[in-house]
Amino acid sequence: MKLICKSCNLEVSKQVSELLDLNLLDRNVGHNYIPEGFYVIDDGITYPVGLKGYILINIKDLTNTNYHSDQSRLNGCCGYDGCDGLNRICLNNHEIGTERSDCWMPHYVAFNPELVQLI
Numbered sequence: 001m002k003l004i005c006k007s008c009n010l011e012v013s014k015q016v017s018e019l020l021d022l023n024l025l026d027r028n029v030g031h032n033y034i035p036e037g038f039y040v041i042d043d044g045i046t047y048p049v050g051l052k053g054y055i056l057i058n059i060k061d062l063t064n065t066n067y068h069s070d071q072s073r074l075n076g077c078c079g080y081d082g083c084d085g086l087n088r089i090c091l092n093n094h095e096i097g098t099e100r101s102d103c104w105m106p107h108y109v110a111f112n113p114e115l116v117q118l119i
């Protein structure tokens, strides 16, 4: 599977498959929450996002993306805390998701299911 931007169909992730063994999730702060090459879909309970339907991947599995041009979305201490709205866009400037990569949280990207599609 790959994630594509719904607005322009650009691929925004590398090849990823669904993570079935949830023991592989790393909940420690500063660590990658999802192993590379996998995704999980938030059920609204299990994952830190708590937003049902959101798709989570490892930051290293992003492709064809940039940070948001609105600097107010890019707050954080030593990374991006993702507390100020979507902070990742596709190369055609469509908002797609939120990177959380600050020092006090597990690291991942959460995609809004209205903006991206798994194909």
Ligand SMILES: [Zn+2]
Pocket (backbone or CB within 6 Å): 005, 006, 007, 008, 009, 010, 090, 091, 092, 093, 094
């Ligand atoms: Zn796009």
